[in-house]
Amino acid sequence: MTINTLIHQIKRKKSFLCVGLDTDLAKIPAVLLDKEDPIFEFNKAIIDATHRFAVAYKPNIAFYEAHGIKGWESLKKTIAYLNRTYPEVFTIADAKRGDIGNTSTMYAKAFFEDLDFDSVTVAPYMGKDSVEPFLAFEDKVTILLALTSNPGAFDFQMQQSKEGDILYQKVIKESLQWNNSENLMYVVGATKAEFLGEIRKLIPNNFLLVPGVGAQGGSLEEVCKYGLNDAVGLLVNSSRGIIYASKEQDFADAAAQQAEALQKQMESILIQEKLV
Numbered sequence: 001m002t003i004n005t006l007i008h009q010i011k012r013k014k015s016f017l018c019v020g021l022d023t024d025l026a027k028i029p030a031v032l033l034d035k036e037d038p039i040f041e042f043n044k045a046i047i048d049a050t051h052r053f054a055v056a057y058k059p060n061i062a063f064y065e066a067h068g069i070k071g072w073e074s075l076k077k078t079i080a081y082l083n084r085t086y087p088e089v090f091t092i093a094d095a096k097r098g099d100i101g102n103t104s105t106m107y108a109k110a111f112f113e114d115l116d117f118d119s120v121t122v123a124p125y126m127g128k129d130s131v132e133p134f135l136a137f138e139d140k141v142t143i144l145l146a147l148t149s150n151p152g153a154f155d156f157q158m159q160q161s162k163e164g165d166i167l168y169q170k171v172i173k174e175s176l177q178w179n180n181s182e183n184l185m186y187v188v189g190a191t192k193a194e195f196l197g198e199i200r201k202l203i204p205n206n207f208l209l210v211p212g213v214g215a216q217g218g219s220l221e222e223v224c225k226y227g228l229n230d231a232v233g234l235l236v237n238s239s240r241g242i243i244y245a246s247k248e249q250d251f252a253d254a255a256a257q258q259a260e261a262l263q264k265q266m267e268s269i270l271i272q273e274k275l276v
């Protein structure tokens with residue numbers, strides 16, 4: 001999966017929707033709990049119902065690691081199913097890894113080689129040598145946390161130095177100097193849409209992964225107003241608003257309805273902006 005392939009899928013589906021697979025056993029329909037692998041069965045049903053409207057899927061790794069070996073097996077089955085059945089979709093391991101070089105190399109191998117994800121989210125705050133091992137995989141994408149959607153983002157990411165630099169801006173500027181930085185995407189929360197204009201000045205051509213639309217209250221229109229570029233350049237993620245649209249047996253149909261509603265909004269915006 002290359003960036004050009006992703007752009008092609010966005011234009012073909014008239015969508016830049018990413019579905020977050022934050023699968024919680026406490027929230028999935030009770031009818032699935034007797035299955036041998038309820039997490040995978042839930043994910044499979046959601047994927048089959050929504051793939052027409054989505055160009056990417058993002059399992060949040062914590063929801064799988066919490067269940068130990070069984071959870072990891074559910075994750076492996078989910079990514080294998082995506083890669084085998086819907087190879088056109090872009091896959092994101094939402095792992096938020098980042099450590100000293102040799103450790104990052106092992107993290108990268110786990111997600112890029114063993115699991116065969118197209119991309120992984122990485123925390124940049126240990127610096128260049130904690131990120132470049134991911135970027136060494138030239139056919140994969142590294143998604144750097146830039147400005148996140150949580151309230152605590154203001155604790156550190158918005159701090160200003162004596163020289164006038166804001167921390168998240170410094171992270172972005174520095175990252176552009178790293179090896180294979182053309183393979184970087186950046187996480188910018190939808191609840192921080194007012195900052196997207198400034199971020200676009202720093203990285204006009206990179207893709208942005210934007211969580212926070214839907215349950216967290218982010219506005220799709222605001223994100224698009226400031227975040228779109230000539231190649232669309234956005235993946236907008238929705239998790240809870242889609243996958244937990246219903247807890248009954250119709251959960252997959254309900255998820256499809258929510259995904260389609262977002263896709264239709266995206267299509268309208270793309271047509272308005274003459275991007276499809």
